Amino acid sequence: MRMKERKRNPASPPLRAVYAELFAAFGPQKWWPGRTRFEVMVGAVLTQNTAWTNVEKAIRRLRRERVLQPQALHAVETATLAEWIRPAGYFRLKADRLKSLTTALMRDFDGNLNRCFKLSDEDLRAWLLAVKGIGPETADSILLYAAGRAQFVVDAYTRRVLERHDWLAAHASYDEVARLFMENLPRDVALYNEYHALIVQLGKTYCRPQPRCASCPLRHRLPR
C-alpha cells in the first residue's frame, strides 16, 4: 500500500486515565439498576435506543403484574405485554423481542436461568445473539450485568466519545471497539461494569449529539 493511501491509525486511548477521571468526576454508578437477573435481561431489551426513565415505567408495570420471571412473562399474551410496556417506546417490537427471549429460555432451559447461566462466556453470548431482537450490545449488557461475565459493553456513547477524541479508526466494528477495551484493561467484571456506566453518564451529560464540552471532565474541546 502506498503511503498516501494508508489510513492514519488513531491515537491509542489512555483508557486507565480516562477511567480515573470519570470515576473522580461522577463516582460509583451502582449499575445495573435491576433487582434480579431476569429483570436485568428484560431491562436490557426495553432500553434499546430508549431513555432509562421510560424503561422504569414499563418495569414497574411488569413488577406490579408479577411477570418478572421467565415462565410468567412467557405466559402473557403479546398484545397485553405490549400495552404494559408501552411507555418504553417501540412497544410492539419490544413485546415480540421479550417473547422471543422467553421462548428461547423455555425451549432450551425450561425457563431456568441457573441452567442458562451455566453456559460458558462464549456459548452464552452465542445463545443470546441467536435470539431475534438481541444484538451485540443487548447480549453484552446481559453477559456483564446479569451473568457477571467480564464482557465490555459498547454503546453509541462509547463510540461517540472515542471518535471525538480521535481514538477510534473510522467504521470500527462493534467487536473491534469492545476488543480495544478488553485488550488494554484487566479482565475485571467490576471494572467493566463501572466503566460502561461512567461512559453513559459522561455521554448523557456532555458527549451529546450537540456537544457540551465546556465543563466535561475529559477536558476535550470541539472543534479541534
Add this chain to the structure above:
DNA sequence: GACCAGGCACATC
C-alpha cells in the same frame, strides 16, 4: 415543536 434516547432487523445497492 424539534431533538434525543443505554439498538436491532431488514431491504437495497
Add this chain to the structure above:
DNA sequence: GATGTGCATGGT
C-alpha cells in the same frame, strides 16, 4: 460490506 429505514414514547 455499507447505508437507509421503520419502530414510538416521554423528557428537555
